[in-house]
Each structure stands twice: as C-alpha cells, then as structure tokens.
Amino acid sequence: MKVSGARYIVNHLAEQGVEVVFGYPGGAIMPLYDALIEAPFKHVLTRHEQGAALAADGYARASGRVGVCMATSGPGATNLVTGIANAFLDSIPMVAITGQVASPLIGTDAFQEVDVLGITLPVVKHNFLVTEPSELPRVLSEAFRLAGEGRPGPVLVDIAKDAMINEFEVVPHHLPEDRAEIASQSTLERARQLLAEAKKPVLYCGGGIVLSESTEAVRRFVDITQIPTVSTLKALGVVPASHPMWLGMLGMHGTKQANFAVHDCDLLICVGARFDDRATGKLAEFAANASIIHLDIDPAEINKLKQTTISLIGDLADSLSRLQMPLHNIDEWREECLENKMQHAWRYDAPGKGIYAPKLLNQLSQMCDSQTHISCDVGQHQMWVAQHYRFSQPRQHLTSGGLGTMGYGLPAAIGAKYANPEAHSIVVSGDGSIMMNIQELATLKRYGIPVKIILFDNQVLGMVRQWQELFFAERYSEIDLSDNPEFTQVAQAFGIKARYIDRADQVEEALEALLAEPEAMLLHVKIDAKENVWPLVPPGKANAAMLDGKKGLDGEKGLDGKNGLDAKKGLDGENAA
Amino acid sequence: MINFTIYIEAKIQDAIVERILRTVRHRGYQLRGMELAVHGAAYSMTLTLAGTRGEPYLVKQLEKLVDVESVTSQSEVKYAKTA
Numbered sequence: 131m132k133v134s135g136a137r138y139i140v141n142h143l144a145e146q147g148v149e150v151v152f153g154y155p156g157g158a159i160m161p162l163y164d165a166l167i168e169a170p171f172k173h174v175l176t177r178h179e180q181g182a183a184l185a186a187d188g189y190a191r192a193s194g195r196v197g198v199c200m201a202t203s204g205p206g207a208t209n210l211v212t213g214i215a216n217a218f219l220d221s222i223p224m225v226a227i228t229g230q231v232a233s234p235l236i237g238t239d240a241f242q243e244v245d246v247l248g249i250t251l252p253v254v255k256h257n258f259l260v261t262e263p264s265e266l267p268r269v270l271s272e273a274f275r276l277a278g279e280g281r282p283g284p285v286l287v288d289i290a291k292d293a294m295i296n297e298f299e300v301v302p303h304h305l306p307e308d309r310a311e312i313a314s315q316s317t318l319e320r321a322r323q324l325l326a327e328a329k330k331p332v333l334y335c336g337g338g339i340v341l342s343e344s345t346e347a348v349r350r351f352v353d354i355t356q357i358p359t360v361s362t363l364k365a366l367g368v369v370p371a372s373h374p375m376w377l378g379m380l381g382m383h384g385t386k387q388a389n390f391a392v393h394d395c396d397l398l399i400c401v402g403a404r405f406d407d408r409a410t411g412k413l414a415e416f417a418a419n420a421s422i423i424h425l426d427i428d429p430a431e432i433n434k435l436k437q438t439t440i441s442l443i444g445d446l447a448d449s450l451s452r453l454q455m456p457l458h459n460i461d462e463w464r465e466e467c468l469e470n471k472m473q474h475a476w477r478y479d480a481p482g483k484g485i486y487a488p489k490l491l492n493q494l495s496q497m498c499d500s501q502t503h504i505s506c507d508v509g510q511h512q513m514w515v516a517q518h519y520r521f522s523q524p525r526q527h528l529t530s531g532g533l534g535t536m537g538y539g540l541p542a543a544i545g546a547k548y549a550n551p552e553a554h555s556i557v558v559s560g561d562g563s564i565m566m567n568i569q570e571l572a573t574l575k576r577y578g579i580p581v582k583i584i585l586f587d588n589q590v591l592g593m594v595r596q597w598q599e600l601f602f603a604e605r606y607s608e609i610d611l612s613d614n615p616e617f618t619q620v621a622q623a624f625g626i627k628a629r630y631i632d633r634a635d636q637v638e639e640a641l642e643a644l645l646a647e648p649e650a651m652l653l654h655v656k657i658d659a660k661e662n663v664w665p666l667v668p669p670g671k672a673n674a675a676m677l678d679g680k681k682g683l684d685g686e687k688g689l690d691g692k693n694g695l696d697a698k699k700g701l702d703g704e705n706a707a
Numbered sequence: 708m709i710n711f712t713i714y715i716e717a718k719i720q721d722a723i724v725e726r727i728l729r730t731v732r733h734r735g736y737q738l739r740g741m742e743l744a745v746h747g748a749a750y751s752m753t754l755t756l757a758g759t760r761g762e763p764y765l766v767k768q769l770e771k772l773v774d775v776e777s778v779t780s781q782s783e784v785k786y787a788k789t790a
C-alpha cells in the first residue's frame with residue numbers, strides 16, 4: 131500500500147514507541163503537521179523551537195528513552211540548534227526532525243531555506259537529508275538506532291517538503307542486530323591486579339553510568355569494594371548522597387573531601403566520565419600520582435585528555451561486575467576520606483533573616499521523594515542544587531552540563547513531566563536564566579502541566595558577578611538585573627500561580643505550599659546578590675587549591691594553608707580563562 | 708608539529724567529505740595534502756596532515772563518523788573501527 135512520506139513518518143514514530151513529540155509548525159513541515167492530526171502520540175506545542183528541543187532533552191534524561199522534537203525549515207531549524215548542541219555535549223538520545231524546502235528548491239536560496247545539515251554537522255552524532263520518501267524507512271530506523279546506541283547523542287533528519295507530500299510503496303527496513311562490546315579478559319585481569327594492590331583507590335563516576343543504565347552495577351561495585359566515591363555533575367544520584375562512601379561532587383564547585391581524595395589517590399577508576407575541565411581543574415595535577423583505569427563505551431574518550439594505565443572499552447556494567455572485589459587493605463584510606471567528609475560537611479547556619487539558597491535547597495530535598503525531578507538553569511543556583519540537594523536516584527537531576535545552557539530548566543521540566551507524570555517536576559532557576567525561555571509558561575498553562583518553579587532572584591547574573599568579583603578585580607560589567615520585571619505578575623499574566631518570599635522564616639511553609647499545589651506554580655525567592663558559590667577552584671588551578679571564601683564563618687583552610695579570602699589575593703591579575 | 712598521512716575509506720553519503728574535513732579542522736590539524744577517488748559506493752581519501760596532538764587522537768575521532776568504514780595509517784597499521 132502506498133502512503134505519503136508524512137503519514138509514514140507518523141507511523142514510524144508510533145512504531146518506535148514515541149509517546150510525545152515537542153515541536154512548532156511552519157511552512158516546510160506543514161505536510162507532517164497535517165498527518166500529526168491522526169497521530170496516536172501527543173504533540174506538545176512549545177512557544178519557541180529551543181523550548182521544544184530542550185523539552186525533548188529533558189524527556190530523554192528523565193525517561194532514558196529517545197526524545198523527539200520537530201520544527202520547520204529556516205528559522206525553526208536554527209532555533210532548534212542550541213537544544214541539539216545541548217544534547218550533543220551531554221550525549222542525550224534525541225531525534226530532531228526538520229522540514230526543508232522542496233527538493234527542487236534546495237540550493238536556490240528559497241524562502242526559509244538554510245543548509246541545516248551543514249549548520250548542525252558539528253553538534254550532532256549524525257544527520258540526514260531526505261529528498262525521496264522511499265529513503266524514510268531506512269533513515270528513520272537508523273536515526274533512532276544511532277541516537278540511542280553506544281554513546282547516545284542527537285540525530286537530525288532534515289526532510290524536503292516534497293518527500294513528505296509524495297506517496298511511496300513502503301519497504302520496511304531491517305537493521306542488523308547490535309553487538310554489545312565487552313572488555314577483554316586479559317585487560318580485565320590487569321585491572322583487577324591494579325585494584326587489588328591499590329592503597330588509596332577512588333571511584334570517579336560520570337554521566338555515562340546514567341546513560342547506559344549501569345547504576346545498579348555501580349552501586350554493587352561500591353558496596354562490595356567499599357571504595358571512596360566521587361561523582362561528576364551528571365552522575366549525581368548514581369550513588370545516593372546518603373551512602374557512607376560517597377564523598378560528593380568533584381571539580382570546580384565540588385566538595386573538599388571529593389577533591390582531596392582524587393588529589394591524593396593512588397588509583398582512580400573513571401567510569402563513564404571524560405576528564406572534563408570543570409571536573410579536573412589543572413589537568414597535570416589531577417590525580418597526579420595515581421594509576422588510572424578508564425571504563426567507557428567510546429574509544430575516542432580513552433587517552434583524550436589524560437593518559438590511562440588501563441582502559442576497559444565496552445559495557446560499563448559488565449566491566450564493573452568483573453572488576454569488583456572486596457578491598458581489605460584500604461581501611462586507613464577510608465578513614466582518612468571519611469574524616470575529611472565529616473570535617474568539611476556543609477553548614478546551613480547562615481546568619482541573618484534573609485533566605486540562604488543552599489539551605490532552602492537542602493530543605494527541599496528533605497521534603498521531596500526520590501522520584502522528584504529537579505531541573506536547573508545555569509549559574510550559581512545550578513551549582514547550589516548540585517551541592518545541596520541530596521539526590522538518591524540517577525535520573526532525578528536534569529542539568530545542562532556540557533553546554534551550560536541558560537534557559538534549559540523550564541523546558542526540561544516540561545519534558546520530565548511527560549516522561550514521569552506521577553513525579554514532581556521542579557525547576558530551580560535564576561532571574562537571568564528564567565527569561566531565556568519564559569515563554570514556556572504558556573506551555574505549562576495550555577497543557578495544565580503542574581511544574582513547580584523556584585526562582586532565585588539576586589537581581590544579577592550571579593555567576594558572572596562572582597567571577598568578576600574574584601578574577602576581574604571587582605570590575606562589574608553588564609551583570610545588573612535590578613530592573614527585572616515583577617516575576618509574580620509575569621507568571622500571573624500567563625495564568626500561573628505565583629508567590630514571593632524574602633525571609634528565612636517563610637521558607638518551610640512556602641515550600642510545603644508549593645509542593646502541595648496541584649497546578650503549576652512559581653515561587654519567587656529573593657536572595658542576597660553578594661552570595662557566592664563555595665568552594666571554588668580558580669581557573670587554571672589544581673582542584674586541591676580550592677578557595678573557601680567563608681573567612682570568619684568556619685575559618686577552614688585549603689591545602690595551601692590559606693583560607694579563601696587570603697588565597698584570593700594571590701589571584702590578582704589572573705584571567706578567568 | 709607531527710606530520711602524518713592517513714588513508715580513509717568512507718561510504719558516499721550526505722556530507723561525508725565535509726564531516727571528515729570538519730573533524731580535521733576542529734580537532735586542531737592542518738591539511739597539507741588531499742587525494743579523493745571514488746570506488747563503487749565508497750570514497751577513498753588520502754590526507755596528509757600536521758598537528759600537535761598526534762595521529763591516534765584524530766584517528767579515533769574520524770572513526771566515530773558514521774559513514775567512515777576504516778582509517779589506515781601510512782605505517783599500514785589498520786585501526787579497527789569499533790561501533
């Protein structure tokens with residue numbers, strides 16, 4: 131039987147098990163929007179294509195399934211690009227479908243024609259241009275397989291309008307079976323020997339664990355080895371924050387105990403992480419005296435930045451289960467790490483009547499269950515979430531790690547709510563970031579999506595202000611947001627409930643009310659503009675040279691024996707590269 | 708700077724030559740020479756390159772490109788393409 135390309139696309143998405151598509155229509159993609167009227171899955175009309183791509187990303191992260199977004203040619207497609215790049219840098223499985231001008235017009239500078247294939251080449255795992263409907267079965271099958279297999283990533287399918295309109299005889303495309311790759315036994319034996327001999331081993335968990343659904347294997351590994359464990363931003367929740375061996379996040383805004391452990395270890399087992407500069411600080415001093423075992427599915431990550439002693443390329447869960455063993459000789463090391471953990475535990479006794487964001491986030495995590503999704507924007511508030519919300523499950527925390535996309539939080543929370551309708555979906559945003567995709571409040575209203583928004587308002591671009599204060603001699607440039615709109619009124623104009631608080635004694639009741647509210651709601655929280663994120667590893671410095679900044683409060687000392695504010699002086703003239 | 712030559716076989720598919728050349732540029736290598744021939748449904752390319760990051764770093768990135776079938780170094784070491 132013959133079908134149009136557009137009808138085939140809808141049927142194919144349904145066969146792939148797609149539940150929801152996020153998108154925005156326009157000229158070149160109209161045949162597909164026509165066919166969508168009969169689609170068995172939902173379409174969510176976001177109010178900007180960037181919102182559609184980021185919602186698909188949030189859906190994928192929260193569910194583990196491929197997120198799907200679509201847009202028209204030209205400006206629709208270019209508006210998707212930030213969301214596609216966001217998925218690319220965090221290896222998120224996504225299929226993005228764009229309409230393209232009709233094939234005879236491609237290359238003629240037609241209305242709304244841009245070379246989307248060319249524009250997106252650097253930010254996709256792969257992309258396709260379809261000009262014949264008969265190519266659709268193969269291309270769409272491959273797009274979904276590529277998006278999800280191995281190291282996941284976004285795949286873009288650009289489809290000429292005539293390929294959607296014209297009919298064709300469907301010949302189903304069968305993909306060859308996937309072959310799971312596993313590490314060789316001889317390499318594993320060498321890795322086991324290194325582990326058995328280590329006196330100070332550390333497990334360094336990365337986002338690849340979440341992507342490959344290897345959380346249970348990691349938890350078993352930690353329970354059997356009782357190895358001190360640190361995590362990247364993207365692996366928060368893999369090992370629950372309550373686990374005795376968990377030392378917290380490493381890196382630029384990591385915990386002292388995590389950074390000290392990595393600095394001092396003699397064996398670092400890196401699992402599904404990629405030695406990102408935000409995690410390592412000065413690379414030459416990162417685990418400088420350690421042997422390194424690197425487990426990853428992507429061979430291109432091995433020795434990319436840090437030379438490894440042994441690499442285990444293949445399925446993470448398989449490698450971990452063959453590597454694990456009880457470690458009898460590391461009692462002293464465990465004690466040292468746990469002593470550090472106790473000594474550097476977070477403190478929430480900030481003086482004053484104002485609201486202290488870290489404390490609020492810690493309270494929030496005590497009030498929410500382990501299913502709750504927390505999506506963040508980018509800035510100080512994002513780092514406070516990573517530090518102070520105690521994640522216990524891997525897909526709870528949705529954050530733009532690689533690209534650091536302001537505006538991620540609200541669309542991602544929408545995606546998460548479609549992935550997991552029963553769970554709370556909470557956005558933690560800043561007064562800068564929220565404005566980047568504020569239009570998606572209309573999406574909340576239209577579909578009755580009960581996303582909760584906690585908006586930390588410090589009247590500045592806080593993270594930029596912090597860097598200007600510390601690394602640009604307090605020369606503040608273009609960070610003032612004191613003319614923000616009245617956010618509660620903005621929300622109300624979109625039909626969303628809203629409330630403002632500015633005193634610490636209001637927090638508990640306001641959070642309770644926010645969580646109890648059956649509809650979407652925005653909680654506008656005023657915080658101090660001068661509050662900074664601590665600890666902080668200055669750019670270009672080793673992680674062990676963290677600044678603390680809390681002189682007078684707890685007087686902690688960094689490894690260099692200086693406290694934060696003294697150490698800051700040593701940074702004069704240094705660039706925040 | 709390390710100078711080296713690699714030989715690539717790739718399916719003739721959308722933008723494959725652009726993908727290869729983009730990867731070369733973005734990963735920090737300079738193109739010093741290039742030959743391209745069509746053999747049936749495949750391209751064979753010989754690239755002469757210079758870069759400070761050395762050959763294996765680039766080879767691994769090129770092997771990730773979906774339509775690249777194999778990358779062989781001038782020294783005849785065949786890099787096995789992994790999924």
Ligand SMILES: Cc1ncc(C[n+]2csc(CCOP(=O)(O)OP(=O)(O)O)c2C)c(N)n1
Nearest residue numbers: 509510511534536560561562563591592593
């Ligand atoms: C789209 C985008 N533009 C610019 C930046 C650079 N940037 C990083 S954090 C930040 C400030 C964010 O301010 P806000 O959302 O108010 O959060 P705060 O740091 O105050 O918590 C900026 C401008 C970015 N990450 N993303």
